[in-house]
Amino acid sequence: MASFFTRLALAASIMLVAEVSGQACVNRTTALSQADYASMYAALSTAMGDVNNGLPEAERGDFVGATVRLTFHDAGEIDIRTSSDNLGVDGCVDLGQADNNGLATVIGQLDTLRAPFCHLISKADFWVLAGKVAVERRATVAGYTVPFRFGRTDAADCNYSGGRLPSAEGGVAEITRVFVDQMGLTFRDAAALLGAHTLGRTQTANSGYNGPWVPDSGVFDNDYYDEIFEPWQKTAVDATHTEWRRGDNPTRIMLNADMELAFNVVNNLAQLNRCGGRMRGRADECTENTAVSSHAREFRGSNTAWLSQFSTSYKLMTEVGYTNADLSCVYDSDGQPVGGVTLSECSNSTSTDPDSEASNAVSTNSVVIAAIIVGAAIVLGVVLFAVAVVTRKRGPRIVTVTPTPPPTPPPDYSRSDW
Numbered sequence: 248m249a250s251f252f253t254r255l256a257l258a259a260s261i262m263l264v265a266e267v268s269g270q271a272c273v274n275r276t277t278a279l280s281q282a283d284y285a286s287m288y289a290a291l292s293t294a295m296g297d298v299n300n301g302l303p304e305a306e307r308g309d310f311v312g313a314t315v316r317l318t319f320h321d322a323g324e325i326d327i328r329t330s331s332d333n334l335g336v337d338g339c340v341d342l343g344q345a346d347n348n349g350l351a352t353v354i355g356q357l358d359t360l361r362a363p364f365c366h367l368i369s370k371a372d373f374w375v376l377a378g379k380v381a382v383e384r385r386a387t388v389a390g391y392t393v394p395f396r397f398g399r400t401d402a403a404d405c406n407y408s409g410g411r412l413p414s415a416e417g418g419v420a421e422i423t424r425v426f427v428d429q430m431g432l433t434f435r436d437a438a439a440l441l442g443a444h445t446l447g448r449t450q451t452a453n454s455g456y457n458g459p460w461v462p463d464s465g466v467f468d469n470d471y472y473d474e475i476f477e478p479w480q481k482t483a484v485d486a487t488h489t490e491w492r493r494g495d496n497p498t499r500i501m502l503n504a505d506m507e508l509a510f511n512v513v514n515n516l517a518q519l520n521r522c523g524g525r526m527r528g529r530a531d532e533c534t535e536n537t538a539v540s541s542h543a544r545e546f547r548g549s550n551t552a553w554l555s556q557f558s559t560s561y562k563l564m565t566e567v568g569y570t571n572a573d574l575s576c577v578y579d580s581d582g583q584p585v586g587g588v589t590l591s592e593c594s595n596s597t598s599t600d601p602d603s604e605a606s607n608a609v610s611t612n613s614v615v616i617a618a619i620i621v622g623a624a625i626v627l628g629v630v631l632f633a634v635a636v637v638t639r640k641r642g643p644r645i646v647t648v649t650p651t652p653p654p655t656p657p658p659d660y661s662r663s664d665w
Contacts, residue, residue, distance in 0.1 A: 272365035274338075274401035276372045276575075281585055284577045287364050287373070291380040294360055307465025311381040312447015313353035318378035319440070320347055321371070322564045324411045326429045335568035338370030339405035346412040349453030371399035375565045379587075382557070385446060385467040391554055392587035394562040396574040415456065415502040416489060418513035419539055422504060430567050436560035438508055438542035442553055445471040449500060455488045458500035469554075472547035475501065475509050478524035481516075491522065506533075509540040558587070 295311050302309075317340065325335035340347045340354075361373045368376075379393045413425040419434075426437035448464050449456035461470040479491035479501055491501040506512045510522055510533040522533035546553035566574060576584040576593035584593045 270366035272370075273367065274369055275399070276368045276397040278575075279367060279397050279577050281577055281579050283364065283367050284585065287368065287376060288380060290360055290363075291377050292384050294356075295381055295384040302465075307463065308385070308446040308448065308459070309464075310353065310356065311385055311467075312443075312464060313349070314357070314374075314377050314381045315443045315446055317350055317353055317357075318374055318565060319443070320350065320412060321374060322430065322567055323413070323425055324405065324407060325568050326411065327431050327567065328428065333402065334405055334407060334411070336371055336375065336399050336565055337402035337405060338372075338374055338399070339402040341406050343406065344412075346410075349450065368397065369399055370401045372397045375399065378561070378565070381446070382443070382467045382561070385465060386554065387466060387468045387550070388554060391558075393558045394588045394592070395586040396566070396576055396588060396592070398574040399569065413504060415454065415504050416487065416513075417504055418507035419536065420513075422507065430564065432560065432563055432567075434539060435542050435556065436563060438539065439546065439553060439556040439560045440564060441505065441508060442469065442471050442546060442557060443467075444505065445469070449502075455484065456490055456500060456502060458490075458492075458498055460500060460505065462496075462499070469546050469550040471505075472508075472543050472553065474499065475505060475543055476523050476547060479506065479522045481520050481522070489516065494521075507536065507539075508543045509535060511536045 295314075318336075320340050321338065322336045324340065326332045340350055342351055357374060357377055358370075360377070361368070361370065364373070376395055379395050382393055383391055411425070411429070413421050417424075422437050422441075423434060426432045426440070427434060432440075444460045446464060446467055448459035451457045461474055463470075474493075478494040480494050480497075482490045482492050484490055489503055491503075491506055493499045503513055503516070506522060512519065512522060512533060515533075519532050546556070571592075576588050577586050578593075579585055584590055
């Protein structure tokens, strides 16, 4: 009997511990250990794959390009000029907007990758981390790093009306409206961030445009800026979609917003057919917009300069709407920040790795509760075992029984003395 109750208590404790440890997904990251961060990074890095991952050239950057596009669209929906605005870097994009066509697929892929870690990291933080891993994994410079801090909060709803994201048909004014006015960045930030078009490609089903910007869409380098200054031929897909095609390779594409980083295109679109360089001996019809083209020319001339600026601008973009007090750093066991941030950027977070000191309240509470349950089960088992031992030491129980006298026999009527 004692062993039965012991097994019952132990089974109950195991079920309760499993229930405690099976935590729900969090909507805000409260702490992140170096070990957990490394595990997430490794999972994402494997998913991003090698640059030469065996896919056709046009498809090499599809997943990484879509991941970076998702982080851009998540951040780009914010408008810091509106105090009541609840959009921003919140792990949510309005899939009802045509601008976000095609993002449901990559969201599903990232949800699968996040599933083993969703009790530790918010979706918003995971998307930003995924974008970071995408560009680091595909960069041509070894050791390239984009800063990462956590603490973003997920939103369940992010619907909006009106154009929040930049139109590909627009130019400098449209880029300024979104990146500078809505997000509070600089035009230099915008020029650097648009360089992410070096990854991935446009697809008709998603945007109405079709083709990659660069020769190899799976490599993260400054080739995009080099391409802008090459000769392009204007092609009208329809009344609302304008593409620019390489004169010597019409499979590659630029959009009005891309061309405007160097040339005056939008305001003269009707009169233009060619732009950039010389095409079959014909002169360039575009005039360079020197007010903004200096950034594109600088990034064209130096991959290092562009990567450095992109790193800075990506951090700013993915932290729009948050303060230093909202965001924290991942630390190693020596109290040094990891993830590409400096110690000065982590002044508002505790410089302790949760693996070495339990700073995650949720995890700590779970451990305490589990310990209590296991302890109670052990105590109960010990008590029941002790009862069994004592019982065996006492030996069999002796019961004294008073014998019952035999009943008086009935009279014998056959006897002669009656």
